[in-house]
Amino acid sequence: MPHLSQFQTFLLLTIVKVVVVFVITLTAVAYTVLLERKFLGRMQNRWGPSRVGPFGLLQPLADGIKLFLKEDMMPLAVERPLFILAPVIALSCALISISVVPFGQQHLIGQTGVDAFQVANLNIGLLVILGITSVGVYGITLSGWSANNKYTLFGSLRSTAQMISYELALGLSLVGVVMRAGSLSLRDIVNSQSHYGMLSWNIFGGLQVVGFFVYMIAAYAETNRAPFDLAEAESEIIGYHVEYSSMKFAMFFMAEYANMITVSCVATLLFFGGAGSPFGHLFDHVFATGIISMILPVLWFVAKVFGFLLLYIWVRATLPRFRYDQLMGFGWKFLMPVAILNILATALWLAYRG
Numbered sequence: 087m088p089h090l091s092q093f094q095t096f097l098l099l100t101i102v103k104v105v106v107v108f109v110i111t112l113t114a115v116a117y118t119v120l121l122e123r124k125f126l127g128r129m130q131n132r133w134g135p136s137r138v139g140p141f142g143l144l145q146p147l148a149d150g151i152k153l154f155l156k157e158d159m160m161p162l163a164v165e166r167p168l169f170i171l172a173p174v175i176a177l178s179c180a181l182i183s184i185s186v187v188p189f190g191q192q193h194l195i196g197q198t199g200v201d202a203f204q205v206a207n208l209n210i211g212l213l214v215i216l217g218i219t220s221v222g223v224y225g226i227t228l229s230g231w232s233a234n235n236k237y238t239l240f241g242s243l244r245s246t247a248q249m250i251s252y253e254l255a256l257g258l259s260l261v262g263v264v265m266r267a268g269s270l271s272l273r274d275i276v277n278s279q280s281h282y283g284m285l286s287w288n289i290f291g292g293l294q295v296v297g298f299f300v301y302m303i304a305a306y307a308e309t310n311r312a313p314f315d316l317a318e319a320e321s322e323i324i325g326y327h328v329e330y331s332s333m334k335f336a337m338f339f340m341a342e343y344a345n346m347i348t349v350s351c352v353a354t355l356l357f358f359g360g361a362g363s364p365f366g367h368l369f370d371h372v373f374a375t376g377i378i379s380m381i382l383p384v385l386w387f388v389a390k391v392f393g394f395l396l397l398y399i400w401v402r403a404t405l406p407r408f409r410y411d412q413l414m415g416f417g418w419k420f421l422m423p424v425a426i427l428n429i430l431a432t433a434l435w436l437a438y439r440g
Contacts, residue, residue, distance in 0.1 A: 092197070095196075096199065096200055099195060099200045100200060100205070103200070103202075103205050104185070104205055107184060107185065107205055108181065111181060111184050111344060111347065112181075112340070114347055115340050115343045115344050115347065116146035116147075116149075116150065117146055118343050118346065118347065118395055119146060119149070119343060120135065120142065120143070120145050120146050121395065121396075121399070122398075122399045122402075123135050123145070124142070125396065125399045125400075125403075126399060126402070126403050129400075129403045130403070150336075153332060153333060153335070153336040154332070154333060156331060156332040157331065157332060158331055158332035158333065158334065159329075159331040159332070161233065161234070161235070161329055163234040164232055164233050164234050164329070165231075165232040165234065166232075168228045168231070168232035169228075169229070169232040169233060169329075170334070171228065172224075172225045172226075172228040172229035172232060173225065173229065173330065173334045173335075173337035173338050173341070174225075174337065175221070175222065175224055175225035175228065176222055176225030176226065176229075176337065176338055176341040177225075177337040177338075177340055177341040177344070179218050179219060179221050179222035179225065179341075180219075180222060180340070180341040180342075180344035180345045180348065181344055182218050183214070183215045183218045183219055183348045184205075184344075184347070184348060184351070185205040185206050186204070186205070186206050186207075186208055186211040186214050186215060186272060187204070187211075187215075187272065187348075187351045187352075187355065188201075188203060188204040188207070188272055188273050188276060188355070188360060188361065189203050189204070189351070189361060189384060189387050189388075190202070190203030190204075190361050190380065190383045190384040190387060191203065191361055191379075191380070191383045192204070192207075192273065193380055202380075203361075203383075203384065204273070207271070207273055208271065209269070209270065209271045209274075210270045210271070211270065211271055211272040211273070212260065212264065212270045212271075212272060212275070212352075212356075213270055215272075215348070215352060216253075216256075216257055216260075219308070219345070219348070220253060222341070222345070223246055223249050223250065225338075225341070226242050226245050226246055226249070226317075226326050227242050227243075227246050228242075229242055229326045229327055229330070229338070230242020230243065230245075230326040233328075233329040235328075235329055237328065238325070238326050238327075238328055238329055241317060241325045241326040241328070242326035244316065244317070244410065245310065245316070245317040245325075245326055247414070248307055248310075248314065248316070248317075248413060248414070248417075249307070249308055249310075251307075251414060251417045251418060252304040252307035252308050252314075252417050252421070253304075253308065254417075254422055254425075255300055255303075255304040255417055255421035255422045255424075255425050256300075256301060256304035256305060256308060258300075258422065258425035258426060258428075258429060259297045259298075259300035259301040259304060259425045259428065260297070260301060260356060261297075261425075261429045261432075262288075262292075262294050262297045262428050262429055262431075262432035263275060263288050263292065263294055263297065263356045263357070265429075265432055265433065265436060266278065266288060266292050266294070266432065266436065272355050272356075272360075275355060275356055275360075276355055276359065276360035276361065276362060279291075279292070279359040279360070279362060280359065280362045280366065280367075281366065281367075282366050283359070283362070283363060283364050283365045283366030283367075283368065284359070284364040284365075284366075285366075286359065286366070287357065287358050287359045287364075288356060288357045288358075289357040289358060293432070293435065294357060294428075294432070296424065296427075296428045296431075297357075297425070297428045297432075298353070298357045300421055300424055300425045300428065301353065301356075301357070302353065302397075303421060304417070304421060305349040305353070306398075306401065307413070307417065308345070308349070309342060309345045309346055309349060310342060311342075311346065311398060311401075311402065312401060312402035312405060312407065313401070313402075313405040313406060313407050313408050314407075314408060314413055315402075315407065316407070316408070316410055316413065346395065346398055347391065347395070349394070350390075350391045350394035350395055350398070351391055353394055354387060354390040354391055354394065358390050360387060361383035361384060361386055361387040362383065362386065363382070363383070363386055364386075
């Protein structure tokens, strides 16, 4: 019975963590959309949403209600099961990958072994994220094919080719970080950057500046964001989701912003020390009390992720869109060779050190 009781406690705490992370992620998705509209408005010398609620803070709620109330159109000739399944796959993969992200320092609850700030602490957490996000490509492929429309099929094939091409550069850009940490566990990678604060972060102390920029560029293409947003460009009318409406369209929309948050979390974990302070352990004696020592790392993590989301929006407001042949050539002829050279340079540096 004691073992059963402990198992029940473990199960209950895990379910609570999953629900809390799920709610926080969906809320973050909604308010990332508001952040983008506000930030773009400021950069274009206008206010952005300001009518619904104080300072426009209830605009995401109004948008959600509008999408729920829109008529759900279903073209006659679609492959119904796959047409419905495609947005579910896209959104599910975007949300599941958050489960292995450690968004605070490790803090076990009692004797249960449950980490308060990570849903699942896996020793191959990085591979899990890469694998889950790769499955998300199926959502895009199925959405274009199941609509029984040649334009959506062309759009989905183009988007799929883009994502698969840039996945190679994205995965290779992270090999240098894995070599330096000696582990695929996200928690271990974060811990390897915690000794001297900012000087230990992979982008500075780990000399992974090249890997970081390759990762960020490839991540923009992976998430179909500007300047790689050919899947939904105003000048392009063959996007893979043109036949979708109401909440099925909203699920694709939510998946894009959830993937933005995931990319920002991974960049924070792998290159900027995760929840670690930029000052290392210098002020640990000042913030040694229980609740502050637990919350402060979470605030550092959120601040870094927020900075990456602002960078996403800034790039959208600044850079022009690529032509498709330029996009594919850039991924294969430039990013991938640079990522491979970064791996070789990192291996030589580690061998030289010892």
